Amino acid sequence: MILLVLALVVSAWSDVDAHRRTRDEQTALQRARAQLSALRRQEVQTTRIRASTTTKRDQLDTFIKLTLAELWTTNVSLNQARVAAYLQGMDINTLETCLGGIEEALGAIKAGDNTQATRDISRVAGPCTQLDGGTASGLVYPFDFADPDVIRVGTTYYGYATNSVGGNIQIIESTNLVHWTAMGSALPQLPSWANANYTWAPSVSYIGGQYDLYYAADPIGSSDECISVATSPSPLGPFVDSSTAPLKCQSSLGGAIDPNSFVDTSGAAYLLWKTGTAGSAKIWAQQLAPSGTSFTAGSTPVTILLPDRPWEGGNIEAPDLVEAGGRYLLFFSGNDWSTANYAVGVASCAGPLGPCGDASSSPILVSGNGMAGPGSESVFADASGDMWMAFDAWAPGAVGGSNGRGLYIRSVDLSGVPSVGDPP
């Protein structure tokens, strides 16, 4: 019995212990569950924080990308603006330099010092050329230098032009065809029969041991325009016109202008010129005496070319005869000189006294490429035999009126139908 009771007591104690263990385990489980639950809540919360932080980071990344893109665009614009400002600064410097030189030239002319005026404009020729579009168009002298004639003597080129700042007949010189220096007036003194300030379209040739300067002049008291000639032992002048009357007038045709002297390979000299206006224009030629200051005795002027192409607008002028490869090529200008329609054409002649016929139905040099109304051409050879064409033209946007025509030079290929090429 006692054993039984003992067994019972042991059993009861063991049961109680089992209950205690179970309770303890239950308590531990509850704690573990509570902990797990807390961890899960924390996980949910942390996950939420991670999501919001990720969103924030992504937004920041997007903002950064947008900001950087905008910064890049802004910097590009800024660089462009800075370059523009820098170039503008250069433009302003160029403008101020050109303007300064011209203002000084103006002041010099007002003071009656034309020599100083030519120096002033020569000094700023570069900047002024740049302002007029640079040398890409062939512009080499950006000041008023209309109806040019260019000759070469040795290694020096001389350019002559209609009266303007440089005097009655302007003269400039160069050794490379690109940089030209104003030398003043080739014809300081006009003959007594000629009006001042109306001397234009010079042409210079070495004839009879001297340089002969042919030019158009306006006789006092006459509405005619006539041609006269001055001479000098030097291409630089001064040329002296001791005539008492013009060399050629053709008053019945309204006067003679645009003389062009030509010496062929045999040494015979000729003078070409133009009479009339649109609708009555003609190009004439006549042989000169060996001295060049008069025409060959018994010779008479002959018409060698008439306007016959639509682009000419009824007017041809500014003849320039060239002998090349056994051919006589007559370059001329057509249409209205004060417009952008003015252009250069070419005809082929049987000889210096014609007859001539158009070598091309269209002009070989027209407006464009940074110039307007090119004309009054003068074709010459450099020391190596390459051919060049000097001509005047307006700056685009400044055509006619009191605007000036600058001097342009471009290469010219005389083979076949002549064509105009690049600047020097």
Place this chain on the structure above:
Amino acid sequence: MHDTLDRELSGVPATSPRPPSRRRGWVRPILVFMIGALLASVSGFLVSDHVSQDEKYDRLRATLSMTRHDAGQQTARLVELRHAVGTLLSQVKSDTAAWSLDTTELKAAYVALVLTQANVSQQNNAIAGLHNCLGGVRQALNELGINDQAGAVSSLDSVATSCSAASGT
């Protein structure tokens, strides 16, 4: 009860002795039996309850083990998450600083651009003025070149304003 039982077992009367009866002969075995039965049933109950508690304990233990395992995994995930959040916060911090710098740089670039564009605009006006002035002065030069004093004066007058403005550039 013990007294009664003892008396019954010893056969000694408590107060007044009574003659032994035939009934008392089977009471004792019955009582022993009943007590034994009671003890057995209590013992059975205890054993059964113990077994039940053990099973419950085992289940609880298994559940606790799983729960602790889950909690361990959860803790690991949480640590990982917190690490990720820490990394993200660090990125946000650095991104915020970078954005702030970029924004400052952008503002500076904007200011510089506005100033430069204003300068460009101003220089454009200056250039236009200079061109205008130069055009008039060149015309005057051409006109003076052919002794047209009146034309030159007129040309200069027409650009006097531009030239005055240009002289200030």
